[in-house]
Amino acid sequence: MFGYEFMREAFIASTFIAITAGLVGVFVVSRNMSFLSHTLSEIGFSGAAFGILVGISPLAGMIIFTLISSIAVGSLSSESSRREASISAISSLFIGLGILFLSLSSESSSYATNILFGSIVGISSHEVNQLMILALFVIFIFIIFYKPLAFDSFDHVGARAAGLKTRLLSIVFLVTLALSVSIGAQIVGSLLVFVLMTLPAATAKYLVHSVPKMILVSVGLSLIGVWLGLYLAFVTNWPVTFFISAFEVIAYFLGLSYKNWKLSH
């Protein structure tokens, strides 16, 4: 399998994607932002289509769109019910825009399915390098902001009471979220990148009870998911995204059952 260059590239890229998604996911879940991460991936689709239309790379288009919109959504409203509604309005608009951009550009529709559903063959070594740099940047930001970000994400009220600059932390987090969504969409596809950003972390929450352990379990589960997915996709020629989401969903329900079992014993 590793005799093929594209598989080697796909493995390296997925490894970095899984690490960032697993890491950022712990904070997405604890900040109750699963829905926002889903919306960001749809906005990312639109950004990628825009990139194709104007002749910049899809990844660059994605990053531009997700960065702008994550900051916009984050500052939109702190009232959660209103934010939910605003987010769904924005997400519909961007899916529409994405479809428009694609139909205006001359690229074939296979490009669109790659962005939406993910692909293991579509990634070049140049793109792998870009992904790695972006992923390392995200990890670096998390190391610097780890303590305050964990405090704010797991106890927002306490963090404010302790005098942390929670607004700044929120912006830092949204920027890294936008980058991680853009990175992840390259292999997993923008429709399902949020699977990696939420499910492994949600599973980890049922299994362990400290932030570092949650990060370890979450990253571990996303790594197993993408590696297994790539291997099975290679063997069966079925889409990689199917295997990844199937694995993560099964792991999630096992985790949930484990928690319920533990509660009843």
Place this chain on the structure above:
Amino acid sequence: MIEAKNLTKRFGKQLVFENLNFKINDGEFISLIGPNGSGKTTLVKILMGLEKGTDGTLKFDQKQTIGYVPQFRNIDLDYPLNIEQFIRLNLKFTFSPAKRHDDNELITDILNKTNLTTLKDRPLGLASGGEKQKAYLAQALLNDPQILILDESTASLDVEVKMQLMDLVQELNQKYHITVIFITHDYELTQKYTQRALFFKNKTIEDVAVKDISKNMFEMEG
């Protein structure tokens, strides 16, 4: 010592309170009482630097740190962190093994002080109301505060659990000389634990000795 001189706060045109004058001495245990919306929490926010007074001054020794235990927290049944890990959120990041060792000792000490040692591995989401309040208190104690502010920490607790929590706070106050500011709507607790009350009424405050605190000061509406 905390000292307010002619402290006034307005939100836009709306007056919250005006010309507050009071002193709180180091090591005192006082309560802030008065109807909802009378400005108790606003005063605390000014003290913590989260809001600014519109006029007048509120001074205290800037070397003193404040520990604030907020009223509401979003901790549901699925909340993943255990009690010790929840308290640890308030620690600063460090690479230094010596500092880490100190942090561990500090955590052990605070778990002891708050009687949480045997409960430290319990997920906070599954803890009882009283255990949760103790955990919130313990987290605030990590910064070694000289001033401790409790914002209606006993509001949702059973009588017995309330007393346990307040006994604990009283011990911290007496043993470690921590100034305690207790925001409350509970007549019995102010009688039993606090030394005097600042009573918020009609946009200002009255300094009330414990023996003069009366039940009708706890009517919720102004």
